[in-house]
Amino acid sequence: MLRNVFTKTLWERRWGLLGWVIGGFTMTAFIVAVYPIVRDNSGLATLIDELPVGMLALFGIDPEILTTGFGYLQAQMYTLIGPLFVLVLAIGIGASATAVEERSGTADLLLTTPTTRSSVVLQKTLALVISVAVLVLSFVAAILVGQVTVVLRLSIWGIFGVNLGLLLLGTFFGSLAFVIAAWSGMRNLAMGLAAGIAGLAFFINGMAPLVEELQDIQGFLPFHWYLADDPLLNGPSAWLLLLLAGSVLFTAGAVVGFGRRNIGVVSTIRLMPRRSAAATPVRSSQSRLLHSVSGKTVWDRRYSFWWWLLGMAVIAAATAAFFPLTVEVGGDALQDLIDAYPPEMLAMFGVTDSASLFTGAGFLSSRVYSTIGLIVVLSFSIGMGKAALAGEESDGTADLLLTTPQTRSRIVVAKSSAIFGLLLALLAGIAVVVWVSNVVVGLDITFAGLVSATIGMTLFAFLFGTLALATGAWTGSPAVATAVAVATGVVAFLLNGFGLVIDWLEPVRPLSPFYWYQGDTNPLNQGFGWQQPLLLAVGLALIASAVIGFRRRDVGT
């Protein structure tokens, strides 16, 4: 397996890929398994017949085919979840491909072998394509099982078409991340920029049916190229050539960029002016943070914090801005449609209260405090949690930190409180944006509701951050810490959704932190009760467990 750069890249990702394959197959199988319930729901079909066709287009729904295997999979699998899986994997690989080797110094060894830089880029790109292909094949496998078991009635040509599109979509954005990393040497920049562009393109494409101006530029959006002309129905479309061309272009750019790079020299992008070299150490407010472990934890995120806040502010502001449009198009009719959706399907998307999806508070809450916003905030929190202890251990800096007179318990507590503070600050920042939007657009959000959602989401995200922190404290592995926190999150999410509709799951549903967080309503309407203290208590219990685990650890083993 270690004969060349290509196989070595796949080899070192083998366990990660296995995780993606299991996750991809399970998720697709879930979606497929719910299909018969939708198909056999006659109420839904009747209702759709009564709705104006133009409005249904907004959801990518063709009334003739919503209840067919094609319409169902297109809407539930290939519009959001499939691309999300593929893009996270592809952008992660593309951004790390050369940047990580540069940062760790292994690029020096690799590039002084007789392998050319172009060859390194091409082999790593090939590894990216194969990795994405493996993930896409896990979707295909689940769908083929569905063909037989729940009779999806899809054409093989169509299955091939849409999954080829997905592969090319992943390659497109993966190679976009790669070209940025190849020129800059900065993994985070590549990841952030590529994800930002993908998110924006997805958002504009999704809103295009609502806004005429957007329809004019839809032809320029990679998401449009991927699903245009219904590849699941008709097989591969010519649009896919654009994704292919883009990928080739980016890869060529990466070859050129990496060929020109001074290896290991990172062009630092500064948000703040550089302090003069003669500055005394303890003056500025920034270095005042360096006087404690908690302060240093905040200091580490003094730049990235603002990017996270900016991202969330964009999500909140854009959601608020589009709310009036949605109402104009026919919020009541949309609400009827949602009401007609089988609860199983809603449950899968975490919708436990469909009653208010098209009120201002419900509309905003569903995007900012559930779904997209929730994924962003949880990523921020879990990222901090795994870096806190396991990250220092795997970087080796724990040796220096733990030989200062700070007890391990104090370090755990200090890092946890910094994580809590940063989460609270992030959520408070989001609350300000939401409140301003509320005043400008008129969303009917109450101040008390906003406060409860802010505190609730802080505590909820904190729980998953401390879960990652505690797992890291026991294992010393950032990867295990992330995996445990993410897997727990997914299980808790599904438990809360499906506990509502599957009888035997109902008794255990109250065990899900998602249930504590949003219950049967949305976070903006949740109010205060036993839920917040419970979220906090579990977070604190996890910190206590982290203290125990971290004190026992043989650091670096």
Place this chain on the structure above:
Amino acid sequence: MTAAIQTDQLTTYYGSTPGILDLSLEVQVGEVFGFLGPNGAGKSTTIRTLLDLLHPTNGSATILGFDSHRDATEIHRRIGYLPGEVAMYDNMTAREMLTYFSALRSIDTSAYVARLAGRLELDLDRKISSYSSGNRQKVAIIQAFMHKPELLILDEPSSGLDPLMQQEFYRMVDEIQAEGRTVFLSSHILPEVERTADRVAIVRHSRLVALETVADLKAKARRHFQFVFADPIDPAVFSDLPGVSSVRSSHDGHGIDIHVEGPVEGVLGTASEYRMENVISHEGDLEDAFLSFYEDDDAA
């Protein structure tokens, strides 16, 4: 008086492989103690156990009279540690990182840090990621010295330093000793240990194989003689003499190359029975002592 470091049957497994086995040694206050051994012998495992980064499987250690595990915080307050593989916060400048670690020790070291940086010719206001490995090592050295600890535990301290900086570093170690403080220094650079240490311990395959003063070790070291005789000579004459570890013929049969351990009277007495034209004697050094420990072991 309390020993600076005392270990009793200290055993630490690193995962399932032995790191160090049954280590018992004592380092006195005020001493510069060298800890020698080849790569993978268990030096770093021992040090990291002393510092409570690893927990012993068996046995115990006290540092400055404190239990290495129970009183770890008290110990950390009094020691300075230079890791063998220095990992630091790459996203900080050296000054920022040193400020941070000073704060965690609740002590203002800025004046002394500035002096140390001057001595080591280090610019403190660059990002740690941008330093060469030599400059990283300087940051790590300052980090270990800046709070004037009672005991310095240094793992391969001079690696990466240029010869001038090595000399400066040795002077810093001398000053520590002159002030009555203690240095525990692991190394495989023998001249460094010879230059700085009073006593050494040698570990190999996770076990202590020697614990002696540098002077004793050198005295015991293998010595190397080259004799040249007027007439051809048979090497077998020397091979059975006490302490002789190798004999080789040279100078077209007129010469003898010989390694001797311990007392040399036997060899010199025998040689003087023949007409000797020249003799070259090499003084035993630590390197010979060191290598002889390894060769013995290889033979075993």
